[in-house]
Amino acid sequence: MDLKLYDTLTREKRVFRPLDPSNVRMYVCGPTVYDFAHIGNARPVIVFDVLFRFLRHVYGADHVTYVRNITDVDDKINARAAEEFPTLPLNEAIRKVTEKTDRQFHDDVAALGCLPPTHEPRATEHITEMRVLIDRLVKSGNAYVAEDNVLFSVASMPDYGRLSRRSLDEMIAGARVEVAPYKRDPMDFVLWKPSKQEAGSAAGATGKANKSEPAWPSPAGIKTPGRPGWHIECSAMSWKFLGETFDIHGGGIDLVFPHHENEIAQSRCAFHTPVMANYWMHNGFLQVEGEKMAKSAGNFVTIRELLKDWPGEAVRLTMLQTHYRQPINWTVAGLREAQTTLDHWYALTGGAAPGLLCADTIDALADDLNTPRALVALHELRGEAAKGAKPAAASLKASAGLLGLLQSTSEQWQACRLASTDIDERKVVGLIEARNAARKSRDFKESDRIRDELAKMGVVLKDTKDGTTWEVAR
Ligand code: AMP
Ligand code: ZN
Numbered sequence: 001m002d003l004k005l006y007d008t009l010t011r012e013k014r015v016f017r018p019l020d021p022s023n024v025r026m027y028v029c030g031p032t033v034y035d036f037a038h039i040g041n042a043r044p045v046i047v048f049d050v051l052f053r054f055l056r057h058v059y060g061a062d063h064v065t066y067v068r069n070i071t072d073v074d075d076k077i078n079a080r081a082a083e084e085f086p087t088l089p090l091n092e093a094i095r096k097v098t099e100k101t102d103r104q105f106h107d108d109v110a111a112l113g114c115l116p117p118t119h120e121p122r123a124t125e126h127i128t129e130m131r132v133l134i135d136r137l138v139k140s141g142n143a144y145v146a147e148d149n150v151l152f153s154v155a156s157m158p159d160y161g162r163l164s165r166r167s168l169d170e171m172i173a174g175a176r177v178e179v180a181p182y183k184r185d186p187m188d189f190v191l192w193k194p195s196k197q198e199a200g201s202a203a204g205a206t207g208k209a210n211k212s213e214p215a216w217p218s219p220a221g222i223k224t225p226g227r228p229g230w231h232i233e234c235s236a237m238s239w240k241f242l243g244e245t246f247d248i249h250g251g252g253i254d255l256v257f258p259h260h261e262n263e264i265a266q267s268r269c270a271f272h273t274p275v276m277a278n279y280w281m282h283n284g285f286l287q288v289e290g291e292k293m294a295k296s297a298g299n300f301v302t303i304r305e306l307l308k309d310w311p312g313e314a315v316r317l318t319m320l321q322t323h324y325r326q327p328i329n330w331t332v333a334g335l336r337e338a339q340t341t342l343d344h345w346y347a348l349t350g351g352a353a354p355g356l357l358c359a360d361t362i363d364a365l366a367d368d369l370n371t372p373r374a375l376v377a378l379h380e381l382r383g384e385a386a387k388g389a390k391p392a393a394a395s396l397k398a399s400a401g402l403l404g405l406l407q408s409t410s411e412q413w414q415a416c417r418l419a420s421t422d423i424d425e426r427k428v429v430g431l432i433e434a435r436n437a438a439r440k441s442r443d444f445k446e447s448d449r450i451r452d453e454l455a456k457m458g459v460v461l462k463d464t465k466d467g468t469t470w471e472v473a474r
Contacts, residue, residue: 002366030071066119068119077097087209145221149182284324347410
C-alpha cells in the first residue's frame, strides 16, 4: 500500500516518502492561547490526529514525531490579559490567560479523541532558538535591522511566494501589509519587534499595575528588549524538534499566506535548504449553517459549548464526514446524524474485541486521507454486523479505531449520551422493568402506555431476542 498525500506546494497528490522511515516528522501550527477554541480550530486538530494515527499504523507508533506548537506570545493575548486582569502586572495577567486557555484547549481536544502530539512546545520557551535564526538571517543578508525591529527582506529570496503562487501585487493586496516607514519593501515582514516598557516598573511602587509588554534580550545587536514576530516561532520550534528539513507541515488553508510562506522563507534562508518540509497539507475552512463563523454573526461555536450537548465522538465523526481539503458546512443536522450512526455502531460492537482492520478503510485513508470513503467502508461493515456477522462487528470496532472512533465502551457511550440530556437513567430502567412485567402478564395496554411514557421522555426502546435495549432519541 502506498500512502498518497496532496502537497499544496506542488499542487499534486504524491506518494509519501519519508526522509527517514524510522522517524517520520510532522509539524502542525497550533493555537494562539487567549480564548476558548472554536469548532473551526478543532478541524486541523482532528484532521492531523487522523494522519498521526495513520502514520503510526504504517510506520509504527514509535516511529512518528508529531509537533504542535502553542503560541503564547501575541498581541491578542496581551489585549485579553489587560482586559481580564486590569489590576495585575501585564506579564502576570498574560500568564494567567495563557495557562487557563492552554488547559481548556487540552481538555477540549482530548474530549474529541485526539492523541497528544509527541511535543507541544511553547513559543516563550524557545526564544533562544528564534534569536539564533534571526542572527543568521541578518548575517546572510536576508534580514535587516530598522528602528529596533528586525525585518525579513523579501527581495533577498528570489522564489518567495512559491507556496501561495501569488504575484507580489496580489500578496500586497491580500496581506493587508503593515506600511511602516522603516520597511525597505512593503512585503518585508517582522521577525522581531521592540516591546513597550513602562518606566518605574514594580506594581507596588506606583500603586498601578505595570503595563510593560513581555520582553526578552534582542538579537542582531539591538539594545532595547523585544519580542518575536509570529512566523519565526514555527521556524524555530520545528527546527528544534524536527531538524532543518522534515516531512509534513500542516495547518488550516488560511495559513498558506502569509504564515507558511514566511516560515518557508525564514527556514530555507537560515539553513540554505531547497525545502522546509516535503509535503504541505492544509485543511479547508469550516462554516456554520452555511455562513462564515464570526462573533458578530452570533454563530460562533466553541468546542466547549458543543461538548455540553454532544459526545466528543459525534463531533469528531461529523468532522470526518467531509474530506479534509473541502470546506465543511457545520450543521446540527450533521451532528445528529453522526450521533445516530455512533448509537448503531456502539450497539453492534458492544462486547466485541477489535478484529481485523478493514482493507477498504485503509485504502481510503492512504488516498490522501479520504475519510468520507473510509466511513462508507465502515457503514458496509455495519450492515454485515447488523445481519449477525461477528467478524464484521469486530472489524468495525478495529477500523473505526483507526479514525479515533469507538474508543469508549458501550456503557460509557450511553452515559455520555445521557449526560447531555435530562433523562433519569434509574427511572428509565424501572419503567422498562415494569413494561417487561406487563408484557409477561399480557397486559399490552399497560406495556404500550409505558412505551409511550418513555418516548415522551426521549427514550426509544428496542426489543430484540436478547431483551429490551434503549437509546436516547434526538
Ligand atoms: P488560530 O488560533 O486562529 O491561529 O487557528 C489555529 C488553527 O485553526 C489554524 O490551523 C487555523 O488555520 C485553523 N482554523 C481557524 N479557523 C478555522 C475555520 N473556520 N475552519 C478551519 N480551520 C480553522
Ligand atoms: Zn506556524
